[in-house]
Amino acid sequence: MTTLKLDQVSKLYRATTRAGGLTPALRKVSFELKPGEVISLIGESGSGKTTIGKVLLRLTRPTSGTVTFDGTDIATYNSRGLKDYYRHVQGVFQDPFSSYNPVYLADRVFALVRESYFPKVSGLEWSAKVEGALDAVALNPGDVLGKYPHQLSGGQQQRLLIARALLLDVKVLVADEIISMLDASTRVDVLNLLVKLKRQGLAILFITHDLSLGNYVSDRTIILRHGAIVEMGATEKIFGNPQHDYTKMLLTAVPELHKKWQHAPLAPLAVSANGAGTGTAEILSSDAPASMLARASVIDELAHAEQVVKRDLRAVFGGGRAVASGKSQVAVALEPPTLHEFEPDHLVADPE
Amino acid sequence: MSVSVENLSVAYRSHRGDVTAVDNVSFSLADGEIMGLAGESGCGKSTLGNALVYLDYRMKASGGKVTVDGKDLPISDSNAMRSRRMTEVSLVPQYAMSALTPTRKIGRIIDDLLKSHRVKDRDKVMTELRRRLELIGLKEDVLGKYSFELSGGMRQRVTIIMSSLLNPSLLIADEVTSALDVSTQRAVGEMLIEFRDRGYIKSAIAITHDLSILAQIADSIAIMYAGRLAERAPTSVLVDSPLHPYTQALLASLPEVGVRHDQVTLSGIPGRPPSLANPPAGCRFRDRCPFAFAKCSETPPFEEIKPGHLVACWKASQEHAEMAGTGRGLPLKEQV
Numbered sequence: 006m007t008t009l010k011l012d013q014v015s016k017l018y019r020a021t022t023r024a025g026g027l028t029p030a031l032r033k034v035s036f037e038l039k040p041g042e043v044i045s046l047i048g049e050s051g052s053g054k055t056t057i058g059k060v061l062l063r064l065t066r067p068t069s070g071t072v073t074f075d076g077t078d079i080a081t082y083n084s085r086g087l088k089d090y091y092r093h094v095q096g097v098f099q100d101p102f103s104s105y106n107p108v109y110l111a112d113r114v115f116a117l118v119r120e121s122y123f124p125k126v127s128g129l130e131w132s133a134k135v136e137g138a139l140d141a142v143a144l145n146p147g148d149v150l151g152k153y154p155h156q157l158s159g160g161q162q163q164r165l166l167i168a169r170a171l172l173l174d175v176k177v178l179v180a181d182e183i184i185s186m187l188d189a190s191t192r193v194d195v196l197n198l199l200v201k202l203k204r205q206g207l208a209i210l211f212i213t214h215d216l217s218l219g220n221y222v223s224d225r226t227i228i229l230r231h232g233a234i235v236e237m238g239a240t241e242k243i244f245g246n247p248q249h250d251y252t253k254m255l256l257t258a259v260p261e262l263h264k265k266w267q268h269a270p271l272a273p274l275a276v277s278a279n280g281a282g283t284g285t286a287e288i289l290s291s292d293a294p295a296s297m298l299a300r301a302s303v304i305d306e307l308a309h310a311e312q313v314v315k316r317d318l319r320a321v322f323g324g325g326r327a328v329a330s331g332k333s334q335v336a337v338a339l340e341p342p343t344l345h346e347f348e349p350d351h352l353v354a355d356p357e
Numbered sequence: 358m359s360v361s362v363e364n365l366s367v368a369y370r371s372h373r374g375d376v377t378a379v380d381n382v383s384f385s386l387a388d389g390e391i392m393g394l395a396g397e398s399g400c401g402k403s404t405l406g407n408a409l410v411y412l413d414y415r416m417k418a419s420g421g422k423v424t425v426d427g428k429d430l431p432i433s434d435s436n437a438m439r440s441r442r443m444t445e446v447s448l449v450p451q452y453a454m455s456a457l458t459p460t461r462k463i464g465r466i467i468d469d470l471l472k473s474h475r476v477k478d479r480d481k482v483m484t485e486l487r488r489r490l491e492l493i494g495l496k497e498d499v500l501g502k503y504s505f506e507l508s509g510g511m512r513q514r515v516t517i518i519m520s521s522l523l524n525p526s527l528l529i530a531d532e533v534t535s536a537l538d539v540s541t542q543r544a545v546g547e548m549l550i551e552f553r554d555r556g557y558i559k560s561a562i563a564i565t566h567d568l569s570i571l572a573q574i575a576d577s578i579a580i581m582y583a584g585r586l587a588e589r590a591p592t593s594v595l596v597d598s599p600l601h602p603y604t605q606a607l608l609a610s611l612p613e614v615g616v617r618h619d620q621v622t623l624s625g626i627p628g629r630p631p632s633l634a635n636p637p638a639g640c641r642f643r644d645r646c647p648f649a650f651a652k653c654s655e656t657p658p659f660e661e662i663k664p665g666h667l668v669a670c671w672k673a674s675q676e677h678a679e680m681a682g683t684g685r686g687l688p689l690k691e692q693v
Contacts, residue, residue, distance in 0.1 A: 049538035050509065114533075156631050159398070188397040189567060190626035193610045197625075200618045214538055221612035221623070244615060258539040260569040262596050266543060280603050 007075050007176045009038040009061065009094065009208065012260065014070035016056050016232075025075035030056040032233040032341040033070065038208045043199065045211040045219035045240070047255075054212045056232075058181045061210065062096045074177075092122065095170035099182035099265030101162035105154035111162065112150050114169045120301055122173060129282060138168040160191030164198065173204075178202070181212045196222050216259050220244050225350075228252050231357075233341030248353040358557050360527050362386040367408040376634045377419070377569055378404040379625030380584040386527070387561040390555055393571030393592070394564045395497075395607075395628055396581035401449055403563045405581070406529040408432060409562075410448040425526050429650065443474055447525035449556075451532045453516040463515055464500035470519060482522065489557070493548050509540035514548060521558050528558040534570050546574045549596035568611060572596050580604050582639040583630045592667040598665065600673040603642045621656075626648075638670065648672050653664055 007164040016031040030053045038044055048054045059065045060072060063079055072079045074090060082090055098104060105111055115135055123131065139146050142164040149161055157165070163183055170178055175293065180199065184192045199209055200224055213219045219226060226243040226281075228236040248252050260266070342354040364542055365382050368375035378401040386392055404416070412418060412432055423430040431437040442448075448551050451666070457466060464563045467486065476482055485498055493514055513533060521528050530549060534542040552558050561577055571578050572592060579589040580603065588601040599605045606626045616623070628645040631637050639654040640646070647689045652671045659669040662677040 046556065160625075189568065189610050190397060190609055192625065193612070193623045194625040196612070196618070197622065216539065217614045217616070218610045220614055221616055221618055240618070253537055254574045256614065258543040259543070260539075260546075260606065261613055262569050262572045262611065262615075266547070266573050281460070 007040060007093065007208075009177050010073045011035055011037075011057070011060070012055075012071050012073065014060060014067045014072060016053070016060065016065070017068045030232050031060070032231070034225060034229075034232070034234055034341075036234070036237065037068075037343060038210055039207050041203055041206045042225065043203050043209045043211055043223040044225045044226050044227060045213060045223035046229060047213060047216060047219050049255075050190070051231075052229040052230035054214070054229055055181055057229075058179045058210065058212055061177075061179050062094065063090070088121070092173045093176040094179070095173060095175050095177070096179040097163070097166045097170060097183050100186055101159055101166060101183075102154070103188070104166060105162065107154055109153075111152055111154045111157055111165060114166065114171065118169060118172050130305060134172060138171040139165075141171055141202070142168045143194070144168065156254070158159060158191065159187045160194060163187060164197055167195075167198065167202075177208045177210070179210045179212070182214070183217065185213070185215065190295075192218070214256060216244075230253070234344065234352075235342065235354040235355065236352065238347075242348065242351040246351075248347050248351070250356060274278065275303065358427055359386055359388045359390075361424050362409070363422045365405070365408070365423065366419045366507055367404055367412070368419050369404075369415050370417065370418055371634075373634065374418075375419070377636070378584055378633055379408065380636075382421075382581075382584075382586050384579060384586065384589060386562070389553060391549065391561045391563060391574060393568075393575030393578040394562055394581060395566060395568050395571055395578060396587075398566065399633075400581045401584040401629060401633070402581050403531055406448065406531050406564050408564060409527070410442060410446050411435070411438070412528060435644055440474075441519070443470065443523045443525060445525055445616060446527045447520045447523070447529070449517050449520045449528065449530045449533055450528070451564075452536075453513050453533060455510060458515055459503060459505055462501055462503055463507075467519060467522070470522065475521060476523070486518070488520075492551070492555075493518070493544075510537055510544065513537065513545055515542075517548060517552070518546070521552055524557055526550075526559040528561040529564065529686045531564045533563070533565075535565060535567065542570065543573075544567045546570060549671065550574055568596075568607065580607070583636060584633055585641060586667075586669060588666075588668045588670075589659075594663075594666055600662070600668045600677075601642075602646045602648050602672070608646075640669070 012035050013033045014031055014035070015029065015033055018028045018030050034053070034057065036044070046054050046057060063082075066080060067154070074094065079090060105114070112135075119126065119131055136146050139149065144164050149157060149165055167178070184195050187195065187328060196218065199211065203209055211219060211222055216319070217244075222241045225238065226236075226240045227234055228243065228249065231249050236243055236247065236252045243252065244256070247256055258266075277295060316343050342357045343355050344352040347353045362385065363383050364375060364467075365379060366499060367379040368377045382405060383394070396402045404608060407413075409430070409432060410415060412435065417692050418433045423432055427587065430441060430446065457463070471479055471482060490497060490499065495511065495514065499507065499511065499515060506514075507515065517530070517533065533549070534545050537545060549561060549563065553561060563571060565571060568578070575592050577589065577591050578595045580587045580595070580601065582603050586600060588595065588604045590599075595604065596608065599608060603626075610623055610625050612623055626645055633642055633643070637643070638656070640649070643649045643653045651673070655668045655671075657674065658670045659667055660674065661667045662673055668674070
């Protein structure tokens, strides 16, 4: 049984702005991806979703913590081990239009796989393999082979990339926002494809900011906020009975076809450009209308980022007191809220 | 009727002849109406929106008439349009996140706007600007910031404020919610409604591919397919009882919160929209339509088949024959 496991993974990005500072993109994230399971990773921009995908594909190294694949720490792979790792773990990304080189034919992505992984396979065998992969993603070989990327629709391009991953002996697929650039009419086809692949035993990490899509396709759900997990568990439990205030807020903001947002008049909410203002926590406790909540969350997001940068600056440049207290300020900023078990397979974080 | 568009066609010039991206589109907007315009990528929705404000050198209006508040809008004459932009028609461009120039502070950009429109009473406009900033929860110090110092949601809101500062009759909001998180999406959507309610903008066209956002903010929705309007109806009617097969398929492919793959299997629409360089005759959805029949090789009229509900589909026209075919091409005043 192959599992991909994250253990206490943290990632700090160094900001390149004038002010400098460090941004904690991930704060001690731990979870496990099992075969035949779709986990949707949901969070707003800046919550660290893509960073998790990058860490899993070893495109970036975590600042601390480990990622293990079948019990081996992926950081220890040498180049040969890494190549082997990519045989099993593959990623597909948000923008299919920029994943292809427009100068070459689209099926060059297959040829590249053949070059590096199957140099000895005969032409006949290879085309059978390609056809099998295309069949798995419900593409007609005649429609897509020998075409340039601009001749294919976004949905076809995205499915071609999934087919590319399937050519390898793939066990885990990291799907980072793979449908957000697609039209509604083709989105569902890609989602249904993921469900089909899952049934064949593929483990899929479905990274998205769209709650309804995440809900449609996944078995388990992880809600991320500021790089930390705030709620995690079986999808129907998270969506059916959300416990964390942040999850609840996200769910009230989802636009639905047949239900209007609970409309409440907008009250002026004092806030400065750099984000000091009423935080989500206060508004949540004050029983204010949901529209205010949505706005406050945006502001809160900014305030948090600024706070963290300031804190880190102090830690890096004048952190005498921080050092004396035995715990660097960066470490404090990294400390995620503790998760406790609300019911079986449903973990909820304490409010921050 | 504050805005009416009659038989508008817009084409892109290309080496291989004109590509008609908007083909014979007619609609009208009542005062205070927010119309949603939705469709797949490449269906011409953004072209339609842009054409009403700014026709660039690649585009030409090959026919049609636009009136705003009873006055003709000379969309083909860029110089004559200059004084009408921002004051009568205004656009929040697609990718508003990158619409603000990074080399100037927000305040400077607004200064430019006031200067180029020779606004006499600057103080009054600036007071109004401050009031609006406060209304949507931004402090005045955003004016002294560069665009890259603001978050995506703030940038989007600043762009909307700028586009609507001179109280245009028609605001075209192109994909204003697309690149945003759900909570910010909601805030921006509600801001648009708020501006309409307060009369800053008389009417608006919200262009997006996301029907569920339109269900929240729009009073009526128009669906576009391959350069033509397919259906137009008040929001609740369109969402609950769509008549055009394309609209039905589009709505059926949207997962709602709470729907899981093991309970319901949603399906997409097979096939692709036709190329607009050489569009097929007749109904353009014919090849993907499950209900297509012989008559569909003729172009269906965009006609009112129920009060306020316009459809371009032979099947729907036949089923509601009592109202169709009365020659009423344009809708009567929409029920808002």
